[in-house]
Amino acid sequence: GQQLNQSPQSMFIQEGEDVSMNCTSSSIFNTWLWYKQDPGEGPVLLIALYKAGELTSNGRLTAQFGITRKDSFLNISASIPSDVGIYFCAGQHNNRPNNNAGNMLTFGGGTRLMVKP
Amino acid sequence: ETGVTQTPRHLVMGMTNKKSLKCEQHLGHNAMYWYKQSAKKPLELMFVYSLEERVENNSVPSRFSPECPNSSHLFLHLHTLQPEDSALYLCASSQVWISGGRADYNEQFFGPGTRLTVL
Numbered sequence: 001g002q003q004l005n006q007s008p009q010s011m012f013i014q015e016g017e018d019v020s021m022n023c024t025s026s027s028i029f030n031t032w033l034w035y036k037q038d039p040g041e042g043p044v045l046l047i048a049l050y051k052a053g054e055l056t057s058n059g060r061l062t063a064q065f066g067i068t069r070k071d072s073f074l075n076i077s078a079s080i081p082s083d084v085g086i087y088f089c090a091g092q093h094n095n096r097p098n099n100n101a102g103n104m105l106t107f108g109g110g111t112r113l114m115v116k117p
Numbered sequence: 118e119t120g121v122t123q124t125p126r127h128l129v130m131g132m133t134n135k136k137s138l139k140c141e142q143h144l145g146h147n148a149m150y151w152y153k154q155s156a157k158k159p160l161e162l163m164f165v166y167s168l169e170e171r172v173e174n175n176s177v178p179s180r181f182s183p184e185c186p187n188s189s190h191l192f193l194h195l196h197t198l199q200p201e202d203s204a205l206y207l208c209a210s211s212q213v214w215i216s217g218g219r220a221d222y223n224e225q226f227f228g229p230g231t232r233l234t235v236l
Binding site: 033042088109110 | 121123150158159160162165173207208209222224225226227228229230232
């Protein structure tokens with residue numbers, strides 16, 4: 001099946017530093033999503049991208065939908081301790097027959113972010 | 118209650134037990150999902166219900182049995198589980214639009230998960 005390669009797998013940074021992580025795919029997606037998961041909780045949607053080339057911000061977070069539709073990145077500026085968690089990218093196809101599994105999300109392996117105060 | 122809720126939050130069961138996980142969404146969505154999250158593994162999609170009809174079952178063992186009585190509720194019935202089934206089980210919901218036999222799924226919203234331990 002299709003896979004999303006997310007990197008880096010983990011990052012340990014100093015508070016105030018900027019962070020960048022990305023996902024690449026062997027196939028094209030119509031939608032890219034970025035989620036954050038805190039320990040013991042479910043993933044929370046941070047940013048959704050729907051168009052190739054789209055650049056979207058949410059506070060200190062910025063994400064882009066790659067032009068090729070096979071990649072996306074997430075940047076976090078001026079990191080703070082509460083940014084700690086696991087960040088997941090997810091790609092989604094759409095507008096396929098209702099029973100087509102390709103409509104479902106494919107998740108990357110996650111980037112574990114640790115921030116040192 | 119708002120968003121997606123899951124109960125119980127934690128569950129410990131023996132291999133011979135039968136238990137059920139419950140998920141409820143308060144977002145007016147019409148698609149619901151079960152995921153399994155094991156340590157150091159990507160999220161694994163287990164089941165999908167779209168408009169209360171199962172549309173995806175990723176070769177999940179029969180000891181896991183889903184039930185979707187309506188668009189707001191989703192259950193995962195568990196019986197004779199194995200220790201390797203210990204994981205965080207996440208429920209999610211989304212909106213889906215069906216037109217001309219084709220489906221357009223919106224982004225998914227997750228519940229907090231049930232941490233399952235099988236002894």
